[in-house]
Amino acid sequence: MKKSLKLIVILLTIIYSCKEETKKVDVNVSEKFSQLIDNYYEDELKLNPINATTAGDHRYDDIFVNNLSDEFISKSKTHYTNYKKQLDSFPNESLTESEQLSKAVLTWECDINLAEFNFNANLTPIDQMWSSNLFMGQLASGSSAQPFNTVNDYKKWLKRVDGYLDWMASAEKRMKEGMQNGHVLPKALILKVIPQLKSLTNKDVDNHLFYQPIKTIPDDFANNDKLELKKAYRNMVSNKIIPAYEKLHTFMSTHYLEAGRKTSGIQGEPNGNAFYAHQIKKYTTTNMTAAEIHELGLSEVARIRSEMEKIKEQVGFKGDLKSFFNFVRSNKDLMPFKEPSEVIANFNSIHERMKPQIEKLFDVKPKTPFEVKRTEEFRENSASAEYNPGSLDGTRPGIFYTPIPDVTKYNVYSDESLFLHEAIPGHHYQISLTQESDVLPKFRKTLWYSGYGEGWALYSESLGTELGLYTDPYQLFGMLGAEMHRAVRLVVDTGLHSKGWTREQAITYSLDNEAESEAGITSEIERYMANPGQALSYKIGQLKIQELRKKAKETMGNKFDIKEFHNQILETGCVPLALLEDKINTWISQK
Structure with missing residues (x-):
């Protein structure tokens, strides 16, 4: 009997030691995985600094990355490819349920971004609704995500505008490239872009959109700072912004308009079906x-x-x-x-x-x-x-x-x-x-x-x-x-x-x-x-959400709580629908 007890104690000690070792390994894996996804987030902000600004992270407020450049495209491909490889080094069984979802989401993110490089979306970089020039106009108004609270904020925007001007020059270059191989906007859309560009060729600097932050310059700025900023912004609008918009407006209202597609859908472009x-x-x-x-x-x-x-x-x-x-x-x-x-x-x-x-x-x-x-x-x-x-x-x-x-x-x-x-x-x-x-x-x-x-x-x-x-x-x-x-x-x-x-x-x-x-x-x-x-x-x-609500209600009966269902949907953050469905099905089965 004593030998049996001793044997049981030894076995339990071994099992406990194994569990402790497993915990250590799990903690180590979790730390490495957490570091990986944190690194991804930081590198993603550097790749797309405007996203940092909109999120309220103001470390990169002076940077506008030219996402139309060959350098950016190469760097982006490397970014997503490398992180996809690193994700593959974490087997699902080594991760918690929450970590598995994060891995699945980030894998999707890498795959969908890499797939986009198979097409020529960057050859039509400007439209009337979605393009970067419109969001820059929102930021330029001084009432959006770009802060204008300190002298340094005002100076950061001047630097960001210089990056934006490089993008505008690249946009015209890419559109000319697109004209050579059938990647152009439908003419109906070009006609909507032209007046948007025209409105920013207005030479009345005091009422120009890009001069608006000066009109709300904080009273507590030193007088010499106010004078310096007013001079810099007037120069920026008169000698940089207006000429750039005039050049782009001239191009789009003449050569690009003449080349505009008569077709309305993306089928009218090469490889349009695959892109759709x-x-x-x-x-x-x-x-x-x-x-x-x-x-x-x-x-x-x-x-x-x-x-x-x-x-x-x-x-x-x-x-x-x-x-x-x-x-x-x-x-x-x-x-x-x-x-x-x-x-x-x-x-x-x-x-x-x-x-x-x-x-x-x-x-x-x-x-x-x-x-x-x-x-x-x-x-x-x-x-x-x-x-x-x-x-x-x-x-x-x-x-x-x-x-x-x-x-x-x-x-x-x-x-x-x-x-x-x-x-x-x-x-x-x-x-x-x-x-x-x-x-x-x-x-x-x-x-x-x-x-x-x-x-x-x-x-x-x-x-x-x-x-x-x-x-x-x-x-x-x-x-x-x-x-x-x-x-x-x-x-x-x-x-x-x-x-x-x-x-x-x-x-x-x-x-x-x-x-x-x-x-x-x-x-x-x-x-x-x-x-x-x-x-x-x-x-x-x-x-899909209505389908999941109906399924949860029918399956759970009196246990269904609409507030809890909404919590389950919202707590995941934005995820692909298949991953959301998996999560809700797991919740239903657990209830």
Whole structure:
């Protein structure tokens, strides 16, 4: 008996020692893995310093990397290839569940970025909606992510502008290269870019966009610093910015416009089908084909039309649905504002109305403050409503920008759903909670995958009734209209880029199926033309989150808690949809 006990003690000691050794190995592996992903984050910021600025990290505020240069392309390929190799050295079984998810996300990130180098997207570097020159205009206004609080801040911006000027010169060079081999923008988009460039050739320096930070120069700056900065900024605008924009405007309004594509979709460019397949994967984070998405879009359009018919009957409108769209578009009762400030106030009032209900759906809310602002004048004619994230430390608020080019024509019928999407609980909750997380590694706090991010925002629109909104049938119609808008995107984006649709065909299809204004629809179609595939992400992501909610509720029964479900969705940060589905399925099975 004593020998048996002694043997048991020895065995237990050996087992315990092995466990302790395993713990040491695990800790060591975790430390190395943590260091790897921290290194990736730091190197990624150096590669893309504008991302650091938008995140509130101001170490690189004086740098604008020319991402069109051969040097940048080579460095980027090496960056993603090296990190992918390092990730492969960590077997999944050596990592915790959370680390495995981070590995999967970072592997996806490396793969999708490396795949993009197989195409020639850098030969069309400027468009009316997405390109770097437009974001630099936002920063130049002095009211965005670039800080202008100290003398050094002002000097950093001057250096960053010099880097930006190199990029502008490279943009023209790349576009000329594109003209030689069929990679050019559709002519309709070039016509929208030209006036954007023209507005920044204005020689009235005092009212120039890039001079605006001087108008808000802090009073506590020393007088000699103020004088020096005013002189430097005047020189920058007069002798650098205006000539650069004049040169680019001349090129785009003459030679480039003449070379503009007559085709509307990316099919019109060499290797366009393969590039579109890449874009679909990039933005939806799925392996769906263009044909599958087109059919899904047609199905969703039919389903939402039937819901719209019910609203039409509820308000007593006599006529077909298309006539009802025209009625809503032109209804002066839905265009009540005379001043842009009234539009902003309306969004703030929507926020106040929903506050009492938000606790029922969310028990974790962001600390980052939030504001509603009008889109800057220089870009609002071509802009859609959008959300710009706050800083990682929460000191800069998240901002919901809404364009108001003509306040007398501003239609309010979709404002409630728009607020839920762009603001709360849409992008502001999703992005701010990710940034504020104490658990996520740094690199996952600033990632963006449209399938998840835009999917969450569109899913948020469906929460309006639960949040005490959509009591007005027109606002409910607005929600359906917003969902229809995203369903239509599935049809027209794939139509444009895989089925040879023209810009005009896409506009007509949209006008037949939604109540947006013709001007708004035209702007939207041109947006899809500029960035193939991006518009697909909203509906694909929304449907996946709704599917997961339904599955969780049916499987868990009385144990299902909507607040906990939302926590599970939001706590991961932005991830590809397949990884999100795996996580929620694990949570369901554990419950």
